[in-house]
Amino acid sequence: xxxxARLYNLTEGVRIALEAIVGNKVRAGLTILGVAVxxxxxxxxxxxxxxxxxxxxxxxxxxxPTTFFVSxxxxxFEACDGTEDTCAWLRNPPITWDEVERLTRLESAAAVGVRMxxxxxxxxxxxxxxxxxxxxYTANWSMFGVPDMQPGGRVFTEQxxxxxxxxxxxxxxxxxxxxxxxxxxxxxxTINAIPFLVIGVYKDNASFLSGGDRPKGVMxxxxxxxxxxxxxxxxxxVVKPRTDVPRDVMVDEVTAALRGARGLRPSQESxxxxxxxxxxxxxxxxxxxMFFLVMxxxxxxxxxxxxxxxxxxxxxxxxxxxxxxxxxxxxxxxRLTILWQFLIEAxxxxxxxxxxxLALGWAVAFLIRSGTxxxxxxxxxxxxxxxxxxxxxxxxxxxxxxxxxxRLDPVEALRHE
Numbered sequence: 327x328x329x330x331a332r333l334y335n336l337t338e339g340v341r342i343a344l345e346a347i348v349g350n351k352v353r354a355g356l357t358i359l360g361v362a363v364x365x366x367x368x369x370x371x372x373x374x375x376x377x378x379x380x381x382x383x384x385x386x387x388x389x390x391p392t393t394f395f396v397s398x399x400x401x402x403f404e405a406c407d408g409t410e411d412t413c414a415w416l417r418n419p420p421i422t423w424d425e426v427e428r429l430t431r432l433e434s435a436a437a438v439g440v441r442m443x444x445x446x447x448x449x450x451x452x453x454x455x456x457x458x459x460x461x462x463y464t465a466n467w468s469m470f471g472v473p474d475m476q477p478g479g480r481v482f483t484e485q486x487x488x489x490x491x492x493x494x495x496x497x498x499x500x501x502x503x504x505x506x507x508x509x510x511x512x513x514x515x516t517i518n519a520i521p522f523l524v525i526g527v528y529k530d531n532a533s534f535l536s537g538g539d540r541p542k543g544v545m546x547x548x549x550x551x552x553x554x555x556x557x558x559x560x561x562x563x564v565v566k567p568r569t570d571v572p573r574d575v576m577v578d579e580v581t582a583a584l585r586g587a588r589g590l591r592p593s594q595e596s597x598x599x600x601x602x603x604x605x606x607x608x609x610x611x612x613x614x615x616m617f618f619l620v621m622x623x624x625x626x627x628x629x630x631x632x633x634x635x636x637x638x639x640x641x642x643x644x645x646x647x648x649x650x651x652x653x654x655x656x657x658x659x660x661r662l663t664i665l666w667q668f669l670i671e672a673x674x675x676x677x678x679x680x681x682x683x684l685a686l687g688w689a690v691a692f693l694i695r696s697g698t699x700x701x702x703x704x705x706x707x708x709x710x711x712x713x714x715x716x717x718x719x720x721x722x723x724x725x726x727x728x729x730x731x732x733r734l735d736p737v738e739a740l741r742h743e
Contacts, residue, residue: 344674354675357635361679361719362686364629365712369687370694371621372708375614377691377700392573393470395601396421396429396563396580401609418597420559425587429563434571434579437469439564440547444556446517448543450504458500458541460517462550470564473544478511479526482546490548494522497530500541517543520553539698577602629715632679633723636672640727644668661732668731672724673717680716684709 398418421440429438442462448455465487467473473481473495482493494517501510501524510524522545530542550556567576577600584598687704694702 354635354639357632357639357675358679358682360632360635361629361676361716362632362683364625364627364632364719365680365683365716366687366690367621367624368712368715369684369704369708370690371618372711373687373691373702373704374694374700375618376705376708377695377702378614380701380703391603392571392576393564393566394573394577394603396565396584397599397601398560398562400599401601401605415599418599419588421561421563421598422558425584426563428583428587429565429580432576432579432583434567434576435565436568437466437564437566439464439466439470439566441562441564442547442550442556442558442560444550444554446543446554447519448500448504448515448517448541449519450510450513450515453504453506455500455503455541458543460550460554461542461544462547463544464547467544470566473528476527476529478509479528481526487546487548490546490552492520492522492549492553493525493545495526495528495544496524497528497542497544499530499539500543501527503541518554522553573602625715629719632676632716633719636675636720636723637726639675640668640672640724641730644727644731665728665732668728669721669724672728673720676716676720677713680712683716684712687712 398420399415426438426440429435432438440463444460444462445457446460448458463470465482465484468481475481476498479495481495482491485491486493494515496504496510504510504515505513510527513524514521515524516522522543528544530539547561551558565576565580567573581596581600585596588597590596691702691704694700
């Protein structure tokens with residue numbers, strides 16, 4: 327078949343498919359809708375996951391590639407019934423201030439900080455935040471990611487940390503909700519009905535891991551424990567090695583120091599957990615692996631619905647055009663020519679659905695990017711996968727009616743009424 331003939335058959339197949347859509351709006355609409363839903367799901371979830379990956383990468387970059395965490399509990403808990411018999415990590419003792427001091431004295435450590443997370447009711451006059459996150463740190467908070475402080479404000483000092491001063495640094499979201507356009511610096515707010523002095527406002531680099539663009543307060547960890555009466559049972563550590571010390575060397579030193587402080591014998595397992603960024607990424611990948619499975623399942627359902635519609639509408643098209651097929655065969659059209667034309671019709675139907683799904687997916691990705699902290703964007707691979715999936719769907723499900731059309735006997739087809 328010449329190139330000119332192939333091009334003619336291609337354009338003819340597209341034209342007939344468009345006429346079929348106009349003539350069978352309901353059937354064609356259902357076919358297009360099924361494919362569009364499948365493609366839409368692929369595009370939206372791919373865009374969201376791509377944005378979350380970018381956000382997570384920025385979080386890890388801000389803390390430094392060698393920074394790691396020490397926690398009372400492991401990052402991924404094994405299946406258990408909630409008792410110490412099956413959940414060995416429940417017996418892990420909390421991290422103590424003596425252990426913090428011990429790690430601080432390690433020569434390889436550039437900084438060792440404490441972090442605790444809590445929540446509280448923030449209030450200023452008639453403005454209130456019923457339950458806002460609270461992050462509490464040691465005085466070296468800024469060494470693990472310098473906060474973008476607004477002019478005039480400051481972070482809390484070593485003296486304020488040691489004296490458990492009732493001071494708080496608000497992020498811009500909390501400051502706007504409590505104070506509106508007025509200056510929050512040196513104003514007193516209450517957290518769980520206890521007065522706190524606002525000493526600074528910082529622009530939070532909102533991300534997926536940090537919980538998004540939510541109102542938040544930061545205070546000394548000693549203040550959280552004493553003023554708000556929060557137990558130290560869930561204290562976690564952030565460890566930053568010196569620039570000339572490999573992370574794994576620092577991990578070994580911290581492990582040895584904590585095991586020695588707790589009197590653990592060589593045969594005993596560590597009753598604390600070292601969480602490196604590699605482990606965080608591994609856990610993160612496992613969680614989002616489930617999202618990809620859901621994405622594939624939902625997309626498959628949509629494409630199958632579209633594929634069934636392709637079979638139905640193409641079968642009807644073959645029946646309605648039986649006499650036309652007979653005429654074309656009588657004039658010399660080969661089985662391959664007829665097969666090609668009907669496959670082009672099927673791919674045109676699914677292609678229209680794919681384009682609609684892509685357009686809707688891009689629109690939703692834009693809304694996610696504009697309205698949340700997730701930098702959603704549609705990766706080129708998702709676009710390619712959506713187009714290929716729609717084309718394959720059209721070919722696979724269009725093959726049955728196309729093969730039926732190509733096998734029609736021209737004499738019998740000409741007799742068809």
